[in-house]
Amino acid sequence: MNDEQRMLADMAEELFASLGHTATLENDWSSIEQVALDGLLLGEDDGGFGGSWEDALVVFRIAGYHGLSLPIAEAAIAAAVARRSSARGTIASHTSGEVAGGRFTGSISGICCGEGAAFVVAPSPAGGSLVIETAALGLEAHESVAGETRHAGTAQDAPVTLVDYDVFAMGALARVAQVAGALDAALARSVEYANERQQFGRALGKFQAVQQALATFAGEAAATNCAAMGAAQAMGRRSAAFAVAAAKLRANRAIGVGTSVAHQVHGAIGFTQEYPLHQLTRRLWAWRSEFGNDAYWSEVLGRRIVARGAENFWADLTASDH
Amino acid sequence: MQTFVTERLVWPETASHLREKVRELVARHGVEDPVGRANSWAKPDPQFSRLLGAEGLIGMVWPKEYGGHERSQMERYVVLEELLAAGAPVGAHWIADRQTGALLLRYGTEEARRRWVPGMARGEVYACIGLSEPGAGSDLAAVRTSARRDEEDWILSGQKVWTTNAHHAHVMIALVRSEAGSTRNEGLSQFVIPMDAPGLSIKPIIDLTGGHDFNEVFLDEVRLPASALVGQQGNGWKQVTAELSLERSGPERYLSSMALLVELIRHAGWDRSEQVENLVARLAAETWTLRMMSAGVAAKIARGEDPALEAAMVKDLGNAFEQAMPELVQAVVDVDPAGPEPLGLVLGHLLQVSPSFSLRGGTREILKGIIARGLGLR
Numbered sequence: 001m002n003d004e005q006r007m008l009a010d011m012a013e014e015l016f017a018s019l020g021h022t023a024t025l026e027n028d029w030s031s032i033e034q035v036a037l038d039g040l041l042l043g044e045d046d047g048g049f050g051g052s053w054e055d056a057l058v059v060f061r062i063a064g065y066h067g068l069s070l071p072i073a074e075a076a077i078a079a080a081v082a083r084r085s086s087a088r089g090t091i092a093s094h095t096s097g098e099v100a101g102g103r104f105t106g107s108i109s110g111i112c113c114g115e116g117a118a119f120v121v122a123p124s125p126a127g128g129s130l131v132i133e134t135a136a137l138g139l140e141a142h143e144s145v146a147g148e149t150r151h152a153g154t155a156q157d158a159p160v161t162l163v164d165y166d167v168f169a170m171g172a173l174a175r176v177a178q179v180a181g182a183l184d185a186a187l188a189r190s191v192e193y194a195n196e197r198q199q200f201g202r203a204l205g206k207f208q209a210v211q212q213a214l215a216t217f218a219g220e221a222a223a224t225n226c227a228a229m230g231a232a233q234a235m236g237r238r239s240a241a242f243a244v245a246a247a248k249l250r251a252n253r254a255i256g257v258g259t260s261v262a263h264q265v266h267g268a269i270g271f272t273q274e275y276p277l278h279q280l281t282r283r284l285w286a287w288r289s290e291f292g293n294d295a296y297w298s299e300v301l302g303r304r305i306v307a308r309g310a311e312n313f314w315a316d317l318t319a320s321d322h
Numbered sequence: 323m324q325t326f327v328t329e330r331l332v333w334p335e336t337a338s339h340l341r342e343k344v345r346e347l348v349a350r351h352g353v354e355d356p357v358g359r360a361n362s363w364a365k366p367d368p369q370f371s372r373l374l375g376a377e378g379l380i381g382m383v384w385p386k387e388y389g390g391h392e393r394s395q396m397e398r399y400v401v402l403e404e405l406l407a408a409g410a411p412v413g414a415h416w417i418a419d420r421q422t423g424a425l426l427l428r429y430g431t432e433e434a435r436r437r438w439v440p441g442m443a444r445g446e447v448y449a450c451i452g453l454s455e456p457g458a459g460s461d462l463a464a465v466r467t468s469a470r471r472d473e474e475d476w477i478l479s480g481q482k483v484w485t486t487n488a489h490h491a492h493v494m495i496a497l498v499r500s501e502a503g504s505t506r507n508e509g510l511s512q513f514v515i516p517m518d519a520p521g522l523s524i525k526p527i528i529d530l531t532g533g534h535d536f537n538e539v540f541l542d543e544v545r546l547p548a549s550a551l552v553g554q555q556g557n558g559w560k561q562v563t564a565e566l567s568l569e570r571s572g573p574e575r576y577l578s579s580m581a582l583l584v585e586l587i588r589h590a591g592w593d594r595s596e597q598v599e600n601l602v603a604r605l606a607a608e609t610w611t612l613r614m615m616s617a618g619v620a621a622k623i624a625r626g627e628d629p630a631l632e633a634a635m636v637k638d639l640g641n642a643f644e645q646a647m648p649e650l651v652q653a654v655v656d657v658d659p660a661g662p663e664p665l666g667l668v669l670g671h672l673l674q675v676s677p678s679f680s681l682r683g684g685t686r687e688i689l690k691g692i693i694a695r696g697l698g699l700r
Contacts, residue, residue, distance in 0.1 A: 001329070054330060188323035191697050211694035218693055219639045222326030222632070223611050229328035230614040246607035253604075295600070297607075302590075302599030305606055310588035314407040314580075317610060318341060321333045 005058050008051075011035060012062040021067035021279040025113060028070060029088070037072055038088060041080035048085055053235040057177045057228055064181030067279035069148050071113040073174035078121045081165045082131045087118035091167050093291050095122045095130070097155075104130060104160040107152065110290065114139050114151030121167045129167040130160040144290075146282040169240060172248040172291035173231050179251040179287055180228045183221040186262040186280045190214060194265050210265060217261040220254035227251060239320045245292075245301040252294050255284045325697065326632055331617055337400045344404035347377060351410070356664040357671045359409025359581035363574045364535055366448070366490045367411035374405075374412070375445025380419050384427060388435055389443030395624030399573070399617060406577040414490060418442040421568045422449035422495055426514065429553030429561055434514050438493055451569075452482040452496030452515070452539060453562070459484075460688050462497070463507045463559070467541060469500040476500075476551065478513065478544040486682075488524050488537035491517050496541075497558050500551075510558030513550050520544070531674045564628065569683050571619040571633035576612040576640030578679060579647045579672055583609065585665040586651055597654045605650070608643050612636070631696035638689040641679045648672040 001009065015035065019028055032038055041056055042048020049055075060073045071090055078089030090112050097106010108122045117134050124130040137153030144150050191214060194205035204210050227247035234243035259281040263270050270277040292300075308316055334340075351370050353359050374380050382398040384390025405412050423442045426435050441447030458464040467480025478498060488494065494515045501509030515522065521544040527536035553561050583605050590598045615636045622629040651669055652659065659670030680686040694700060 184323050184325065187325065187697075191323070191699060194699060205694075205699040208691075211699050212687070212690045214697060214699060215638070215690035215693035218325045218697055219635045222635050223615065223639060225324065225326050225328050226614040226618060227607075227611045229330070229618075230610065233330055243610070245603070246610040249603060249607040250611045253607075294604075298600040298603035299596075300603075301606060302601075302603035305587060305602055306590045306594075306599055309591060310584045313584060313587055313606070317606075317613070318337075318403075321331070321337065 001058065005055055008055055009058050009062065012037070012059045016062050016066040016068050019066070019068060019070070021069060021276070023068060023070055025070060025116060032070060032072055032075075038075040039079055039085055040072075040076040042076070042083065042085055043080070046083045046085055048079060053173070053232040054229070056174070057232040060174050060177035061181035061225075061228065064178030064283075065185040067182065067185070067276075067283060069146075073178065074112040074171075077167065077170045077174060078117075078119065081121045081129055081163055081167055081170070082119060082161070084119065088116065089119040089121060089131075090114055090117040091171050092120050092122035093168060093171060095125055097125060099124055099126055099130060099160060099162065102159060102162070103157050104132060104155050105157050107154045108132070108137060109152035111137075111139070111151040111153065113149050114153065115141065115149065120153075121163075123166075123168045124162055126162075128162055128164045130162055132158055132160045144286040146279075146286040148283070148286065168291055169244045170235075172297075173228075173235060173240070173244050175287045175291050176224065176228045176231060176244075176247045176251045179255060179284060180221070180225045182280045182284050182287075183217075183224055183254060183258045186258060186277065186284070187214070187217050187221050189277060189280070190217065190262045190265045197267075204265065213261045214265065217258050220257045224251045224254045234320060237320065237322070242301070242304065242316070242320065245297045245304075248292050249294060249297040249301065252288045252297075255288050259284050326615070326618070326635060328618065329621065331614065331621065332396075334394055334397045334400065336397055340397060340400045341404050343377070344379070344401055344410075345408065347373065347379075348405070348408040348410045353409050353411070356581060356585065356668045358411060360579065360668045360671050361675075362406050362409045362412060362578070362581075363416045364413045364486070365411040366414035366487060368414050368445075370411050371415040371445035371448075373445070374415070375443060380415055380445050381423055381439070381443030384423060384439065384443060388427060389440035391443075395620060399620040403573040403577065403613070406573055407580050409581045413487060414448050415442065415445050416574075417451060417487070417491075418447060418449040420572060421451070421565050422493070424568065425495060425512070425552065425561070425565055429512070430514065431549040431551070433549040434552065438514065441492075447493065448487065448491045450485050450488045450491035450494045450517075450539075452485060452494045454484045455481060456483055460685050462562070463510075465497055465499060465510065467496065467498040468502065469498045469511060469513060470502065472545070474548050476513065476546045476548070478515065478541045478546060480541050482539040482541070483536075484527070485537045485539045486535050488517065488539050489526065489534070493517060494539065495552060497562050500555055500558070507559035509556055510562075511555050512552040512558045512561055513546060514552050515541075515544065515546060515550065519546065529675075529678075531671070563630075566684065567623070567628055567630050567633050570637040570689075571616065571623065571629070573613070573616050575637045575683075576609070576616060576643060579644040579676070580609070582647055582651060582665075582668045582672055585668050586655070589655060589657070589665050593655070595654070601650055601654050605647060612640050612643060615639070631693060634684075634689045634692040634696070637684065638686060638693065641686065645676045645679050648676055
């Protein structure tokens with residue numbers, strides 16, 4: 001981390017720890033706006049912070065660590081893509097329909113916290129992304145399995161702006177960063193619990209079977225953090241198609257191992273509403289589907305690699321270092 | 323908690339030049355045998371080692387005074403991953419380049435450095451590691467091979483086992499008990515032993531594929547001069563532990579099965595099944611991630627840190643990945659693992675040798691113990 005990122009991390013750590021998983025848009029969004037985190041990825045010329053994807057990774061990861069349900073990543077991406085700093089925007093994962101002559105007819109779903117957002121950035125059916133005013137979408141709300149608000153909406157001949165960004169990939173990278181944080185948090189909680197909880201006259205953490213399971217979990221959390229970093233670096237080079245696919249795929253796989261060890265180590269207490277493990281694990285399960293499940297990214301990545309051929313695999317992998 | 327502190331990877335300016343150079347050398351030398359490609363860092367090929375030595379690609383980070391090239395650790399890392407990814411036969415000099423040369427330069431006497439290191443850098447002098455013994459496998463502190471003083475000399479007696487490529491090596495670094503009556507990790511020292519020393523004998527151990535990498539090495543009253551002591555007398559355990567970080571973190575801990583992935587991609591080129599493509603994606607995502615992790619550890623070592631915990635995680639994850647790969651491929655591709663197709667041959671080889679991946683250089687259980695301790699358990 002450079003000095004600026006360390007300051008960003010300290011600020012995010014303090015703020016997100018105090019907000020915690022009970023923070024709501026209604027009560028707490030102003031505290032995010034106060035420190036301009038919604039403008040994290042927006043260029044300085046457009047009134048933003050002008051941060052890199054590596055800066056964003058620092059913040060999104062800590063948001064995941066504290067189980068924050070505020071749409072910080074979504075707002076930061078939307079602002080950067082639409083180049084708007086005046087009001088909160090958000091992003092969506094799915095679009096079906098048609099764009100013709102700058103107007104969109106169809107439906108958009110997987111909108112994160114759409115209510116109260118001024119605009120939505122969604123994948124465009126013709127490639128790139130489209131920006132649409134939320135007022136043009138009749139929103140229907142539902143909750144993700146983690147209790148996070150998601151919306152779907154339809155538009156009829158609504159004006160849109162097309163932009164040359166892949167909002168789906170950006171959303172995927174944001175989720176990878178959040179997964180990295182949430183896995184580390186669930187691991188920390190599990191280690192703490194294993195060292196405290198006594199059974200058979202000793203701490204759970206003294207049992208070799210428990211130690212080995214947590215060590216396996218640690219490897220998965222470490223892999224996710226490294227994948228997030230690799231993809232953030234690649235995004236900065238604007239050559240991230242391979243890296244984002246690989247990172248989301250890797251993060252998705254880590255979620256299964258991590259959440260099952262976390263719950264197994266905690267035993268029945270981890271299954272209660274009262275105990276603060278599910279704020280992490282339920283989010284992890286929801287995020288595994290959002291912005292590309294394993295099948296989606298496998299297809300993208302597998303097709304690309306096979307089309308390039310065996311002889312190019314390693315050369316391609318190393319060519320994107322710079 | 324962040325178990326693996328990530329940082330932006332900065333590759334050396336010279337990386338693409340070095341990659342081109344290695345690819346050109348490998349192409350010129352030829353790596354046609356698919357099973358050989360899957361056996362890259364175990365397969366000795368002195369001719370190729372000498373070629374790499376002449377091109378300045380061994381002992382890259384060592385001082386020029388000892389035949390090295392004073393390049394950076396990350397430049398060396400680039401060369402290593404290129405060699406392994408291509409499946410080049412680097413087994414002859416691998417251990418000397420990875421740890422023995424570095425150990426001698428750090429702890430060896432001036433006489434030992436002058437005698438061994440320049441030849442290692444030329445790709446002509448090879449080394450083996452004398453750690454395991456019949457009674458000391460994972461429990462390395464149980465070593466019993468002894469060194470006793472005879473005036474200025476040392477007399478070594480005992481037995482080492484699972485010594486890879488002892489029959490090709492010129493020199494062994496052995497961990498032995500130099501203080502009679504000492505126990506566990508006290509009273510241990512490292513010695514540099516020429517493989518042609520009188521009293522040293524080698525007996526092959528044939529592995530389950532019929533291959534010969536392993537050996538037993540017997541030391542029967544082997545007389546060594548005082549200069550054969552490496553480092554401080556009694557400091558052997560600490561020196562070995564530091565050496566193991568080098569042994570555990572390299573790209574060879576996840577690239578051993580790369581030949582299988584490459585053959586699988588080739589196969590997928592005509593077998594357009596969704597299952598095969600999905601498997602390619604999964605394995606590629608894992609490879610890409612492990613590369614980030616392994617290079618991250620290399621960068622930490624380059625700065626003089628000792629990332630023992632991160633190194634253990636890379637080896638554990640890397641081995642688990644390499645070990646899982648043959649089974650996953652076998653499950654989705656209908657190919658005879660006895661050959662003659664290259665994919666089948668590589669698969670058949672790795673099915674049989676992959677159990678060793680989580681044994682050599684520290685078992686999975688030992689590594690997970692190190693990780694658990696690093697997490698604050700125990």
